[in-house]
Amino acid sequence: MVPPIVTLQDKVMLVDDRLDRRPGSHSLGCTNHVFRDAIIEAINVFADCISEYIGFCMDNSIPTKEVHCYPNNIPWVTSDPKALLNKKNRALSSGDCAELKHIKRELKHGIRESKDNYKRKLEDELENNNTRDIWVGRREITNLQRKGGGTAYGNEQQANEFNQFLNRFDSSSPTLISSGHHLQLNVAKTKEMVMDFRRNKPLHSPVCISGTDVDSVDSYKYLGGMLDDKLEQTPNMEAVYNRGLKYAPPQDASPCTKRLSEIERQWMHCFGRSVELFLSADYKLPEDAFNWWKRLQLERRNFSAYSETVGRLFEMIPPSPGLSEPRPGSCRTCSLVGNSVKLKGSNYGPEIDSHDIVIRMNHGRTKGYEVDVGTRTTHHIMYPESAVDLDNTTHLVLVPFKIQDLEWLMKAFTTGFHGTSYVPVKSHIAANKEMVMVVNPAFMRCVHDSWLSKNGHYPSTGFMALILALRICDEVHVFGYGADNDGNWSHYWEKLKDKKFKTGLHPGTHEYSIIQKLAEKQILKFYEGR
Template identity: 70%
Template sequence: MTKTKVKMLVVLLCVTGIWVLRRHVSRVFSEYFSQLQDTYPCAFDKCLSEDDLWSMLHLNTSVEPFLSAQYNLSVDAFNWWKRFQVERRDFSTYKKTVDRLFEMFPSSPDVIKPSPVLCRSCAVVGNSGNLKRSRYGPLIDLHDVIIRINHGPTKGFEADVGTRTTHHVMYPESAVDLDNNTHLVLFPFKIQDLEWLIKAFSTGFTGRSYVPVKSNIKANKDLVMVINPAFMRYVHDMWLQKKGSYPSTGFMTLILALHICDEVRVFGYGADKNGNWNHYWEKLKDTKFKTGKHPGSHEYGIIEKLAEKQKIVFFTDELLEKEKAFLLDAPLTTTGLFGEAVDVKMQGEAFEQYLPRQSGSRTATAEERRAQPPSSSYHQSQKQSVASRGPPQQTWDARQRSRPQPPEKTDLRSIIQSRRARGKRS
């Protein structure tokens, strides 16, 4: 009897201990994730901060980027939208078309939900000729979400633009066939564009437009997403301050990325290094071509402003050259954010695959550069190329001082405090 009581007491103590431990662990993890959501730079609300008035005046996260079966477009937004391409049909026709649309396609968009422990990285790949010989392909392919626009191909241009696509933006006049794993993101500019989407997946579209339109399209209908006309108006009114007739598809795609991703990197936007607006897959034919009805210069200025405020990373020819020169002159090792040794030599070698190569020339490898004597013409030319930036060591030191300093300890509290400081600065 006594042994039985002892056993029961031991079991009771074990159960009580497990319950207390479980509550303690649950509380600790809850506090940790709560802190992480507030401090981690990839938290989904990082783009808005009290001291960043410019972003607060532009970014409105309450605007729904995509249409859904539950969303009701206002008559006012419809009337603004219908003037794009002289749509003569009324609001009731639009509503009936949308109802038919969601009988065939998903009733709600397939979007990665924001999370305090998930940093949604996004590459927005434009079609500018400045992508030629950029060697950005491997870097682009590392992202979670990779958005391509209109006719932008990957085949034959893999080294510069990558191979993966998760979302492909288009409208009927720019439609291309997709594989079974890529989201078709339709930017509708008129009711006929919604009708095209329905018929292109069923009986075939027979209507006419200002250019020939694909009758049928190959894509996964379960991955179709349709941009909300009210979102298009929001981009025009809030971001462009109503400049131009309406925003370009490329600019709206970039703003879309700010709404569905935490980290946004932008490739292939703007003119090439010679100031020409052309596509990376075409030969330049018209040096006088500009951006038509779209306020291209104003849009580009906003993209630069976003990059300046570190809301996006904007890959340009100038950025590529700066990074190239920086890596060529950096010391072989330095100290990372948390005091760890970082081998810059290895970073430099990895970076070489992204460098543009001129025809008939070859970029020296890191091993070849280190084998060169200090008085060689190679090192002399590199010193001249970065003379305007000051001595290499001063450049490196200045860059290190601009980075967050490593915490004295690497415990969880110190790391969170360091991330909080970084989040405030961004």
């Protein structure tokens, strides 16, 4: 390659190029304005020429190497999972929720199969004592390129004790910690908690320190919180609740059979965090709550689009919800009616209708089932894909999962909604728009994080309705919750076709166990049905 010709420009003589630095001054001091443009042009041309020559030298003298980097380049991600990942990205770009759900299921199965294959490969290498391939695999996983060995320290006894400690679950001999480790522990205050999530848990020997076995416990108080060996939130919830009851103020006389105390009501506020139940014209959703909410159904629009949509929504519906939390001295009783097949033949209708507020949800219906589910409805909780027509005296409580759900609410009352979703959506809805309430996405997140300990993709409509009822009612009566005998969420008005449905994307078993625990504590009354 022929190097570029470096040309020198004519010299420009400057007598004095000092700038006048007085405030507001733009003069060039003694430099004549006639030469200013010529000077700048000469400098630019000279700089470009030098830059080109430096680039030429770099291209011809500095060695380069082309490196290809691939995402998820880990040993068990083979060509099959990569193909599924590409299909998932294409489905995500197209916005096809049904296809995306199908591909996610395939991808989960494909990754599991690839990991099993890689596991079998490693096991074969270990069984055949193929140390070379084992170390090659270690470098591949950790990206370790360092040559040469490190310096070993310690002694054989410590190494054996460490190995024995790591393998104590498969050993019947006690695990010893000697003074050679220079570990000073108060054995009486030391506890061992084993977190083993295997289906068949083997018995393990206790840790032994200075000849004394360490006690093994299922739960332990640490830094003010309760931990258990299943990493569940329940022990901590119960500890906070019981501690709060010690400081509860005296309860005023109330006509309610079971009235929540003030400390219990604070406990319902997502464990100390005050979160608004419903959106209002003055409420500003935190952006981190929006970022959590937008992932529920793959919302692609940003926070600004959400804020703009909410602003337009409250130009049409009331600026604040029409239901407040209970006041001291009052007694507001509520019936919360789920859609479980357990309601069929229950004869709960009169009991359901006897309460001040009757909350129903989704496709729940009363016509033809009055004896079992009652006739009254004061609040109906729904989302666009489960919407039903209401009368003029019933509150429409919308649970939004994406910005389109808010747009649906506006269009369903006016011009009609003509968008698409994963199932057909009603174009128009009959309801009283002066009685519309919209659940706060931050409250949805609170229920998922605090109540469900982040179990499941997001809470079911029924579980969010339950926590809403606990917040707005003094006394809560729960009907129609729970799976059928096959473990499926089936409805009282229809026969379930998909016998493998179970509880869908929701942690149904975990939600049901929380309802049972709240009933045991007499925080609510649970009617289990048939």
